[in-house]
Amino acid sequence: MSADTKQNLITQNTITIDGQEIPFQAGQTIMDAALAAGVYIPHLCHRQGLTPHGSCKLCVVDIASRSASSHNSNRRLQAKFAVDADSRSASACTMPAVAGQQISNNTPALNEVRKTITQMLFIEGNHICPSCEKCGDCTLQAMAYHLGMLDGHFPQFFQHREVDASHPTIMLDRDRCILCELCVRASREVDGKNVFAIAGRGINAHLVVNSASGKLVDSDLETSDMAAHICPVGAILIKEHGYEVPIGQRTFDLHQVSEIGLEKIILTKARQPDE
Amino acid sequence: MSKIRIATTSLAGCFGCHMSFLDMDERLVALLEHVEFNRSPFTDIKHCGPCDIGLIEGGVCNVENVHVLREFRDNCKILIAVGACAINGGVPAMRNHFNLRECLEEAYVNGVGVVNPQIPNDVELPLLLDKVHPIHDVVRVDYYLPGCPPSADAFLNILGDLLAGKEPSLPNNLLHYD
Numbered sequence: 001m002s003a004d005t006k007q008n009l010i011t012q013n014t015i016t017i018d019g020q021e022i023p024f025q026a027g028q029t030i031m032d033a034a035l036a037a038g039v040y041i042p043h044l045c046h047r048q049g050l051t052p053h054g055s056c057k058l059c060v061v062d063i064a065s066r067s068a069s070s071h072n073s074n075r076r077l078q079a080k081f082a083v084d085a086d087s088r089s090a091s092a093c094t095m096p097a098v099a100g101q102q103i104s105n106n107t108p109a110l111n112e113v114r115k116t117i118t119q120m121l122f123i124e125g126n127h128i129c130p131s132c133e134k135c136g137d138c139t140l141q142a143m144a145y146h147l148g149m150l151d152g153h154f155p156q157f158f159q160h161r162e163v164d165a166s167h168p169t170i171m172l173d174r175d176r177c178i179l180c181e182l183c184v185r186a187s188r189e190v191d192g193k194n195v196f197a198i199a200g201r202g203i204n205a206h207l208v209v210n211s212a213s214g215k216l217v218d219s220d221l222e223t224s225d226m227a228a229h230i231c232p233v234g235a236i237l238i239k240e241h242g243y244e245v246p247i248g249q250r251t252f253d254l255h256q257v258s259e260i261g262l263e264k265i266i267l268t269k270a271r272q273p274d275e
Numbered sequence: 276m277s278k279i280r281i282a283t284t285s286l287a288g289c290f291g292c293h294m295s296f297l298d299m300d301e302r303l304v305a306l307l308e309h310v311e312f313n314r315s316p317f318t319d320i321k322h323c324g325p326c327d328i329g330l331i332e333g334g335v336c337n338v339e340n341v342h343v344l345r346e347f348r349d350n351c352k353i354l355i356a357v358g359a360c361a362i363n364g365g366v367p368a369m370r371n372h373f374n375l376r377e378c379l380e381e382a383y384v385n386g387v388g389v390v391n392p393q394i395p396n397d398v399e400l401p402l403l404l405d406k407v408h409p410i411h412d413v414v415r416v417d418y419y420l421p422g423c424p425p426s427a428d429a430f431l432n433i434l435g436d437l438l439a440g441k442e443p444s445l446p447n448n449l450l451h452y453d
Contacts, residue, residue, distance in 0.1 A: 126369070128363070131366050150418075150420075151419035151421070
């Protein structure tokens with residue numbers, strides 16, 4: 001077996017993330033492959049099983065070369081020229097894995113960009129954690145901890161968006177919505193209901209309810225729906241179930257956001273907060 | 276060696292951050308061998324003199340807050356925004372959802388049990404700003420100590436780093452916003 005063929009076998013259907021070789025199956029995104037291999041790429045709007053969305057941009061990675069060939073001479077050429085020139089940033093959740101991709105993920109530069117994105121999310125809404133029922137169970141907050149965010153850096157927008165408390169068991173605080181569309185997708189793709197949508201343009205984009213009145217009470221959203229529990233922040237809340245978990249036992253008191261497979265724990269906890 | 280001078284104040288704060296500072300309990304004794312307090316709710320000093328470190332609790336909600344904050348910035352080499360309110364306005368900033376007149380009328384005119392309803396307007400009283408602001412909207416801030424309130428350990432950590440001449444860093448287990 002020549003050196004070239006051997007190289008071919010190794011790089012076939014693998015990508016490299018921070019120097020670690022990771023296998024992937026055709027059709028998988030970089031995010032899919034990374035999560036399957038136990039490699040954490042920060043994300044807020046991604047959820048396994050739902051159509052990728054690409055809005056939060058936290059999963060941004062640098063791809064040194066999408067066309068890195070297994071051919072040795074070519075590789076040498078690329079090492080010489082391509083590292084910076086060919087490097088591009090992409091969302092890992094929407095970018096298909098392609099054999100030979102050299103991906104940077106957990107780097108100080110990318111984490112700094114991610115921190116800035118998280119700060120933008122914090123100042124854009126009214127994220128007053130001390131008064132939020134989702135505090136300690138909030139993925140956005142846990143992400144900010146993970147990235148070492150100390151402050152919002154930018155001026156607060158102090159948005160004023162409508163609270164919808166019309167539904168008997170579920171409420172909507174749009175001030176905390178990060179437009180991840182997890183509820184939109186969960187409702188359409190899992191619950192088969194189409195309760196939510198995003199309307200408006202630019203900074204005025206906001207979560208709307210697909211009912212004639214626009215009110216949650218007139219939708220067919222039920223407490224048992226995935227859409228009622230999937231919200232990663234405190235925007236969709238189950239009424240009368242706030243502050244049930246003692247401080248110290250909340251999801252992110254016990255777990256790091258970077259743990260793989262945490263989504264299941266979060267969802268279970270959201271459905272049965274006392275467990 | 277002369278002691279490090281620290282000034283503290285509470286603007287639109289609840290004094291919870293100061294209480295949390297005092298939560299360092301007997302460790303305060305050791306700290307006081309290295310620091311002395313200038314203007315602070317802990318002392319009787321009326322105006323901030325030249326200081327090494329200023330700890331600011333609370334957001335900015337009225338004109339007096341602005342004056343005090345500027346006095347601290349002018350006199351403190353290092354200004355630290357302490358707690359959620361100083362950092363992003365905190366819970367008091369929830370009044371930014373309402374206009375100021377609505378808030379004042381609810382409290383002083385239409386409130387239940389109000390006698391002689393009128394919005395206070397004596398010149399002695401500082402006027403409220405139309406919005407509650409984080410302190411970095413008004414002055415430059417050097418460091419942020421998050422939490423509502425930050426723990427005594429977090430205070431010790433940031434002061435320890437500064438006393439040691441190091442760039443402050445907050446370990447992950449002390450980082451929280453609630």
